[in-house]
Amino acid sequence: MDHSEGLDSSDMIQKYKNLFANIDCLSIFNAHTVKGSIYFYTYICNDDGLSKEELIDDQSVLDASSSCTGIEIKYQNKHHRWIAKLPQSLMILEYATKYINVRNTSFLDNDGVNAELKWLDEQDQEVIIHLTMSQDNVNWKVTRYIN
Numbered sequence: 001m002d003h004s005e006g007l008d009s010s011d012m013i014q015k016y017k018n019l020f021a022n023i024d025c026l027s028i029f030n031a032h033t034v035k036g037s038i039y040f041y042t043y044i045c046n047d048d049g050l051s052k053e054e055l056i057d058d059q060s061v062l063d064a065s066s067s068c069t070g071i072e073i074k075y076q077n078k079h080h081r082w083i084a085k086l087p088q089s090l091m092i093l094e095y096a097t098k099y100i101n102v103r104n105t106s107f108l109d110n111d112g113v114n115a116e117l118k119w120l121d122e123q124d125q126e127v128i129i130h131l132t133m134s135q136d137n138v139n140w141k142v143t144r145y146i147n
Helices: 010-022 026-030 063-069 086-103
Strands: 034-045 051-055 074-076 079-084 111-120 126-134 141-146
Touching (some): 010 086, 026 111, 063 086, 086 111, 086 126
Antiparallel strands (some): 034 051, 111 126
8 A cells, every 4th residue: 555545544443443333343442542453364175175274474564554554463373463552553554454365466365464453442342343344355254243
């Protein structure tokens, strides 16, 4: 994503607002901070026909996102973790989207990304959502919602 698009892109905010509204968790837009975690994976099909996620070990994947947002993204055990305001967190998700789209350039590619976002709602209760995106799901999908 080009730095000139800015952190307050109304299209980006609206896209995520629609996603979060679908699961009735708009409280994220009132959160003081969001804790995020992302990992990238490749689906590997074994000889026995079973598939599994193999984590992609690339510490530099979100460097441009960190530079653009000014948010420190820590890399631990093939996971990228951060604490930020919502606009910066959404920007990090956008960079993850760009990375996966670049990796999935042919029908043979089967890479994906999973993300977890945590925040406190108006009653100071922790809310957690898990998001996923892959070649089959070109938009973020909510896979788990804990409130």
